[in-house]
Amino acid sequence: MKTDSQATPLRQAGQPSPVAIIGAGIAGTVLALLLASRGIRSVLVERQLGADTHPRGHVWSARAMEVIRAIDAELAEALREISSPPLKLRYITWCTALAGVDLGRCVPIGNDPVHTARLLGSGPCRPLHLSQNVADPILRQRVADSPLIELLAGHELEALSQDDDACTLTLRELRSGRIVRRAARFVAGADGAHSTVRRLLGVRATTTPLQAVAQIHFRAKLGRLTTSRPSPLYWILNPGVVGTLTAHTADDDDWVLSTAVLPEIESASEMREARALALVRAAIGDERAEATILSIRPWTMALQRAATSRVGRVMLLGDAAAGFSAIGGFGMNHGIEDAASLAWRLQLLLGGFVPEGLAQGLLSSYATERADSAAAHGHRTQQLSDLSDEVLRAAGVDPGGFKALSTLSRAAWVRVLPRRAARTLFSTVMGAGLKPLRHLASTAPAGADARAKVRRAIDKQREVFVTLGTDLGYALSSGFVCREPHPHPQSPHSGTEYWPTTSPGSLIPHLWSEAAGESLSTRDLARRAPLTLLVGDKERVRWLAALTQLRADWGIDVACPRIGTDEGAQFRIRPSALAAALEIDESGVVLVRGDGIVAWRSRRQCADPCATLADVISRLVSQAAATPAAPLACPASPTRPTKEMQ
Incomplete structure (x- = not known):
């Protein structure tokens, strides 16, 4: 497939960029790096000149880390090396204060050998605990080092238009006020919850507020209070402060206290340092504890969804498309998966002549798939939030009480009161x-009874923190996949347990290549190309002829790596082991997308690979194109090929 490696430099007048990405947060940066790893140029527009130093998302799922590994295995390893060590993630602890009474612990990893074995065997990467503000500079340096990414820092988007062939962006350089106009074949809006791209497209977003919080970033030496029960997160429950103390990084002195606030009464942005220090000391349980406040940030935890994540040639991803609360840790990871879902599609669309039906199907199915995923993860977030609230209820506190106070604080009569009153x-x-x-x-009997109730509620909390099933086990129910009439059954504990399957819509199961000294997974193999056909060496010759015909008919290349036991194989594995893992016999075949999702499979040998592939692609296109989505600005003839030149 033709790529953009030898394209005319982006700054040449009149030459559109293949892709313009608005927003250099995690989702936008990962998309730019994924495209660059596939030889595709992009221009990355970011309002801020430098990376934000305030801690933010800190849970990197296994699936998200596999996307990072697809960019570069060394990058994934670099992030792993600076992340919190597994021992530090051993417990989730509930206590009255760090120096107070322990109420109970949840053990998400470490002490459960069965779960640990499943986790390590489920994929090439494990989840990480690493704050976004630590990862950002590393990813930003990768962007700076890439000759295929043009970073426009200190620029904001002011206008956006599109036609059949390209989009036009009007940018303003913030320092000088200079107006810059750029053209791009496609635009990706990754500019956050208050997305300018979404606003300019006229796309509405629905928001379900959950909680306004103050995030207090501070430094303190707390090792004497945490060494005996190392945790990435401590739930604090006392009359002075209810919230979480989070160790966002591997630095033992770096902490964030998150606690609920009423913005109309005392917003986080107005919080004085003395007040923040008092809250930190209440969480520590020592009024004389030394702590240095670094920053105080407001954050409104909410579930937010854009009405659509695609309008013509413009796609939304990350928080611009869907936002989540902290519970479950889905937000940043969902944005990374958005980037993976979009990158392989753009690679196909920018690779040459693509029939209009296929182009429309690829773009429409992106919007459908990501909307379904956002809905499923939003529903799961609400379930986990309700489960988490059971601890407060057990302690005698009504979780809905703060929501009622929040509503009351916005009443007209409250606004006329003096602020202090x-x-x-x-x-x-x-x-x-x-x-x-x-x-x-x-220490009274009533205290023992209260702690016993809370401990029973804590015993049910493991599901909040063990989300392997939700992460790796989530499967598409529609979109660019040939779903089967009877999909593979899920685990009865589908949120925590992952059952590998090649049922279309699912993530391809993980297997290591058996070549000595090689670190190559089936998922690595699948993420190298937009589409990959996995088939045993004995059947491969028959399918290569079908792939040649597919290229002639549809203008797309499908990778078909050699899989076998001889020295020339690109993936070394015994045929029986491959067949067992892929749930096919040794003459069966699996078609995998560039985001690792199984698009189609045949459990047994196909009599006519050419006819079979033609039928599969036709089904994929017809299913995806039938999905409701915002149309292109100027609809084209359904039979006209679309040339997405780079």
């Missing part, structure tokens, strides 16, 4: 609501 009023009401938490530290 309003703070005093709501502080008194909130203190009364948190009063039952005093019993948790009591």
Whole structure:
């Protein structure tokens, strides 16, 4: 397939960039790096001049790390090396304060050998605990080092238009006010929850607010209080503060306290350092504890979904398309998966002549698949949030009470009160609501009873933190896949357990190549090309002729690596082991997309590979094109080929 490696430099007047990406957060940066790894140029537009130093998302799922590995295995390894060591992730702890009474622990990894074995055998990467502000500079340096990515930092998008062939962007350089106009074949909007791209497209977003919080970033030497029960996260429950203390990085002195606030009464942006320090000390359990406040940030946890993530040649990804709360850790990872889902499609579209039906199907199915995924992960977020609230209920605190206070704080009569009076009023009401938490530290029989109730609720919390099934086991139910009438059954514990399968819509199962000293997974193999056909060496010759015909008919290349046991094989494995893992017999075949998703399979030998492939592609296109989505700005003839030149 033709790529963009020898394209005219992006700055040449009149030459559109293949892809323009608005927003250099994690989702936008990962998309740019994925495209570059496939030889495709992009221009990456970012309003900020430098990376944000405030800690943000810190949970990297196994699936997200596999996307990073697809960019470069050394990059994935570099992030792993600076992430928190597994021992530090051993527990999730609930306590009245770090120096207070332990209420219970959840053991997501480490002490469960069965889960650990499943985790290590489920894929080439394990989840990481690493704050986004630590990863950002590493990814940004990769962008700077790539000759295929043009970074326009300090620029913001002001206008966006599109026609049949390209999009036109009007950018403003923030320092000088200079207007810059650029053209691009496709645009990816990865510019966050308050997306300018989404606004310019006129795409509505629905938001379900969950909680406004203050995130207090501070440094303190707390090793004496944490060494005996190392945790990435400590839930703090006392009348002075309810929230989480999170160790976002491998640095033992780097912490973030997240606690609920009422923005109308005391917003995080207005919080004084003395107030933040008092909250930190209440969480530590020592009024004299030394801590240095580094930053205080507001964050409104909410479920947000754009009405569509595609309008013509413009796609939305990351928080611009869907936002989640902290529970479950889906937000950043979902954005990375958006990038993976979009990258292989753009590679096909930018590779040469693509029939209009296929082009429309690829773009429409992106919007459908990501909307379905956002809905499923949003639903799971709400389930986990409700489960997490059971601990507060067990402690005698109504989780809905704070939501009621938040609603009350926006009442007209509250707004006319003097600010100090309003703070005093709501502080008194909130203190009364948190009063039952005093019993948790009591040595009286009532305290023992309260702790026992909380401990029973904590025993149910493992599902909140073990999300391997949701991560690797999520399967597409529609889109660019040939779903089977009876998909593979899911585990009864589908949120925590992952059952590998090649049922179309699922992530391809992981197998290591058996070549000595080689670190190559079946998922690595699948992520190297937009589409990959996995078939045993004995059947491969028959399928190569079919792939040649497919290229002539549809203008797309499908990779077909040699899989076998001899020295010339690109993936070394015994035929029986491959067949067993792929749930086919030794003459069967599996078609995998560039994001690792199984598009189609035949469990047994196909009599006519040419006719079979033609039928498969036709089915994929007809299914995807039938999906409702925002049309191109100027619809073209359904039979006209679209040439997406780079």
